[in-house]
Amino acid sequence: MTTENIAGLILLLLGAVMTLGFMLRYRSISLAVLLAFASRAASAMLHTWGLISLPGHGADTNRFWRHAQEWAALPPDEFWALFDPTTSLIYSWFGALLFRVTVTSELMLAAVNVLLGTFSVLLTYIIARRLMPESRARLLTWLMALYPTLVIHSGILLREMAVVAPFMVGVYYAVRWAQEDRPLDAALAVTGFAVATVFHGGMVGAIIALGLFGIWRAVSATSLTERTLRWRSALAGSVGAVLVFTAAGYAFVGGWELGSIGAVDDRILGLEQTLEDRSRVEEVGGSDYPAAIRAESMLASPWVLPGRVLYFLYSPFPWDIRAPTHLLGLLPSALFFYVTFSAWKGRREIIRRPELLLILLIVVMLTIMFAVGTTNIGTAMRHKAKFVHALVLLAVVPVWRSYGTQRALRTTVPRLSALPATGSPGGG
Numbered sequence: 128m129t130t131e132n133i134a135g136l137i138l139l140l141l142g143a144v145m146t147l148g149f150m151l152r153y154r155s156i157s158l159a160v161l162l163a164f165a166s167r168a169a170s171a172m173l174h175t176w177g178l179i180s181l182p183g184h185g186a187d188t189n190r191f192w193r194h195a196q197e198w199a200a201l202p203p204d205e206f207w208a209l210f211d212p213t214t215s216l217i218y219s220w221f222g223a224l225l226f227r228v229t230v231t232s233e234l235m236l237a238a239v240n241v242l243l244g245t246f247s248v249l250l251t252y253i254i255a256r257r258l259m260p261e262s263r264a265r266l267l268t269w270l271m272a273l274y275p276t277l278v279i280h281s282g283i284l285l286r287e288m289a290v291v292a293p294f295m296v297g298v299y300y301a302v303r304w305a306q307e308d309r310p311l312d313a314a315l316a317v318t319g320f321a322v323a324t325v326f327h328g329g330m331v332g333a334i335i336a337l338g339l340f341g342i343w344r345a346v347s348a349t350s351l352t353e354r355t356l357r358w359r360s361a362l363a364g365s366v367g368a369v370l371v372f373t374a375a376g377y378a379f380v381g382g383w384e385l386g387s388i389g390a391v392d393d394r395i396l397g398l399e400q401t402l403e404d405r406s407r408v409e410e411v412g413g414s415d416y417p418a419a420i421r422a423e424s425m426l427a428s429p430w431v432l433p434g435r436v437l438y439f440l441y442s443p444f445p446w447d448i449r450a451p452t453h454l455l456g457l458l459p460s461a462l463f464f465y466v467t468f469s470a471w472k473g474r475r476e477i478i479r480r481p482e483l484l485l486i487l488l489i490v491v492m493l494t495i496m497f498a499v500g501t502t503n504i505g506t507a508m509r510h511k512a513k514f515v516h517a518l519v520l521l522a523v524v525p526v527w528r529s530y531g532t533q534r535a536l537r538t539t540v541p542r543l544s545a546l547p548a549t550g551s552p553g554g555g
Contacts, residue, residue, distance in 0.1 A: 130230055130232075131230060131231065131232035131233065131234065131235070132176075132232070132234055134229055134230045134232040134234070134235045135171075135172075135175070135232050135233070135234025135235040135237065135238050136234070138235050138238040138239070138242075139168050139171070139172075139234075139238045139241065141242075142164060142168065142238060142241055142242045142245065143164065143168075145242065145245075146160055146161060146164040146245060149245075149249050153249065153252065155261065155265060156249075156252050156265055156268045156269075159248070159252075159265070159268045159269045159272040160245065160248065160249060160268075160272070162272050162273065163244070163245050163248040163271070163272035163273075164241065164245045166272075166273065166278045167240075167241040167244045167245060167277075167278055167281035167282060168238075168241050169282075170278055170279060170281060170282025170283075171234065171237035171238060171240070171241050171281065171282040171283075172234065173282075174237070174282050174283055175233050175234040175237055175282075176234075181279050181282055181283050182279060182455060183279055183280060183283055183285060183505075183509065184283050187285060188283050188284045188285060190216075190219075191216070191218055191219045191222065191284045191285070191286070192219075192222075192233060192236075192284050194216055194219035194220075194223070195219040195220075195222035195223045195226060195231075195236065195284075196223075196226070196231055197223075198219060198220060198223035199222075199223040199224075199226035199227050199231055201223075206223065206224075206227070212325040213328070215286065215326075215327070217286075217325055217326060218285075218286035218289055218326060221289070222236045222284075225239070233284065236284055237281075237282060237283065237284060239288075240280070240281045240282070240283075240284075240285075240287075240288040240289075241281050241282070243281075243288040243289060243291065243292040244277060244278075244280070244281035244288045244291070244292075245281075246292055247271070247277075247288070247291045247292050247295050247516055248268060248271045248272050248516075249268075250292075250295040250296065250298075250299055250516070251267060251268055251271045251295065251516045251519070251520070252264055252265070252267070252268040253299065254295070254298060254299050254302055254520060255267050255268065255520055257302055257303075257306070257482070258302070258480075258482065258483065258520060258523065259523050263522075263523070263525075267519045267520065267522065270462065270519055271515070271516055271519065274458075274459070274462070274512070274515060275455050275458055275459070276455070276459055276508055276509070276511070276512040276515075277291075277512055277515070279455075280509070280512055285509075286326045286327065287509065287512055287513060289326045290323050290326045290327045290330060290513050291323075291512070291513055291514075291516060293319045293320075293322035293323045293326075294319065294320065294323035294330060294333065294513065294514065294516075294517070295319075295516050295517070296315075296319035296322075297315075297316045297317070297318070297319025297320040297322075297323065297333060298316075298319070298333075298486065298489070298516070298517050298520075299316075299319075300312045300313075300315040300316035300319060301313075301316035301320075301337060301482075301485055301486075301489070302482045302485070302486070303316075304316055305340070305344075305481040305482035305484075305485045306481070306482050313337075313341070316337055317334060317337060320333040320334045320337065321334065327513065329493070329496045329497050329500075329510070329513075330493070330496075330513065331496070332489070332492035332493040332495065332496035332497075333489050333492065333493060333514075335492055336485070336488040336489040336491070336492040336493075337485070337489070339488060339492075340481075340484070340485045340488055344481065414443070414447070414449065414450070414453060414503055414504040414505045415502060415503050415504070416434075416435070416438050416442075416502045416503065416504070417434075417438075419431075419434065420434035420435050420438060420502075421502045432498070432499065435498045435499065435501065435502070436494060436495070436498045438498075438504070438507065439494065439497065439498035439501055439507045439510070439511070440463050440467075440494065440498075440511070441460050441463055441464060442456065442460065442504045442507055443456040443457065443460060443504050444460075447504060453504065455508075456504060456505075456508050459508060459511060459512075459515070462515075462519070463511070463518070465522065465526060466518055466519055466521055466522045468526045469521070469522035469523065469524050469525065469526050470487070470521040470522065470523070472524045472526060473521075473522075473523040473524030476523050476524065477521065477523065483520075483521065483523065486517055486520050486521060487521060489514070489517055490514060490517055490518050490521065493513070493514045493517075497510040497511075497513075
């Protein structure tokens, strides 16, 4: 066995120990956490060793891997000069950093994704416990543990898990902020979302949603004192996060630069090539959207944006299945339909509770950010996986229960006064 494989297996072994700790701490979801880790680790090993070829492996994974290998061998000054958090290759840069202090190993980098993916599943449960009954939280944890796109992306060299894990940390603290109105939670939420945005610019939608929510909370306060406190909480948290994040950037590489407005706009939308080039590539794969909603001018064609949002959330539809790999999209599509129906049936609960309203706003903003620049079903599946952990938290009401049962269920949801005192995601 090669040194590269041994390094990857050692990291997976450490992940197994971490998973065992999670299982002992959260016994009610121990089997879900175990299967989450086992399925992701198996995907990483089988794919890296060439025994299977996972969907999603292609130009992007090869590019990330090639750059990580090449940059790991550069002299220190050249390597540090390549740090640029405004491009997708930041994932390769961190991979190269890992290789510089250990060994160059594809399995080891995939193992990092496995650990981040497993941790994201656990965070889903921890957040869900603050929002809904225990049984409901366990169900959502199982859904995320076995969500096929997440399992696949945890086994290949894509940046998805590097986006999802800090994003879910941000969601955790955002929910705490909505419930407890503490500036520190706001700062940690912004920081989590900012780290996710470093790995994919589209995640800036979560920061925008957090800001809009803070403004709404302050404006809707019933008294001047409450309004002042909420403004202070939002501003203190946001300013604190920006200062810490900026200081970390300067300490790390000596400063960041923003490109032109046009470049920033492209990065925010996650567009690494023009829509024309992307469309041409996607048509080869046979999973492009219908021509009517692939028009580039949304002002000239007002139906384009609603059509893209619809396809982004719920595709592939049966008439879109043109290859066996497209069948993998049917399960995520069914889950998104289920969450939509559940959220609609529980809309009064969502509107009544600020923390659920905040999650809804985050999901809506991210949907718009990604749907605008996506014209391909495969790309949509990949982007949806970035925030599906947050989306399922809106499934607060079982679709198959009667109204009376739903009402009884809602009365069992823990209120703020009954919430456990948890200081961090790891603390439950």
